[in-house]
Amino acid sequence: MNNILIIAKNTFKETIRDRILYAILAFAVLFLLSTVIFGSISLGEDIKVIKDFGLAGIYIFSIIIAIFLGTSLIYKEIEKKTLYILLSKPVSSVQFIVGKYFGLFASVVLNIVVMSIIYLGIIAYKGGGFDYLSLWSLLLLVFETSIFIGLTILFSTITTPLAGMIYSVIVLYIGHSLSLLKQASTQSNQFVKILTDIIYYGFPNLEKFNIRNLVVYGTNVTSSEIIFPIFYSIFFTIVLLWISSFALKKKDL
Numbered sequence: 001m002n003n004i005l006i007i008a009k010n011t012f013k014e015t016i017r018d019r020i021l022y023a024i025l026a027f028a029v030l031f032l033l034s035t036v037i038f039g040s041i042s043l044g045e046d047i048k049v050i051k052d053f054g055l056a057g058i059y060i061f062s063i064i065i066a067i068f069l070g071t072s073l074i075y076k077e078i079e080k081k082t083l084y085i086l087l088s089k090p091v092s093s094v095q096f097i098v099g100k101y102f103g104l105f106a107s108v109v110l111n112i113v114v115m116s117i118i119y120l121g122i123i124a125y126k127g128g129g130f131d132y133l134s135l136w137s138l139l140l141l142v143f144e145t146s147i148f149i150g151l152t153i154l155f156s157t158i159t160t161p162l163a164g165m166i167y168s169v170i171v172l173y174i175g176h177s178l179s180l181l182k183q184a185s186t187q188s189n190q191f192v193k194i195l196t197d198i199i200y201y202g203f204p205n206l207e208k209f210n211i212r213n214l215v216v217y218g219t220n221v222t223s224s225e226i227i228f229p230i231f232y233s234i235f236f237t238i239v240l241l242w243i244s245s246f247a248l249k250k251k252d253l
Contacts, residue, residue, distance in 0.1 A: 011103025070152025071164030
């Protein structure tokens, strides 16, 4: 456990100092501030517009941060040969992967918190009060990002950063299209249905974490819409980290 904490702490410091992180965060802040302009040109729907664009902006920039930092996280260690030095010590591949995950996860969550504070401040400034419903959406964003961080760590273990970015974007698109894909396959032949089922259950269903429309229109969120995605995220993240540690161990051999 001590090894995991040390690796996580060093990873957090490494990622939080990355210039790319600050550049992305700066664009995110500018985008969130610009939602005030978007809201001002709407016809009395300024709060809804700010919520819609604001939550979408936090989501997009959080995923971008996870992709840019995560897809190069392990690859840099392999390229610099520091990985082999570290694994020659009493540190297992599982401890290394889990430590890297928690370090990056803490860094991404910190950025989500910063963006969320700015977003909630804008809502309050525009007369929307404390938007507590958005907290549920932001919480699910944290857990969706958890899956994505596990995914980018896996890609960073087995391929280059550029390829990892491309694969991450593909999985992101598929993950939000699984329900549509499943629905479209109902009229297809048996082979297509089986193939669709493999994709449906093999890829993370990221749309489970999307409750932004409910928040924007002030609809109450049920407990199952919060609890199930959280457990789904924990399960999928564990699986991805296990695969990553297995792939790293094979690479090390």
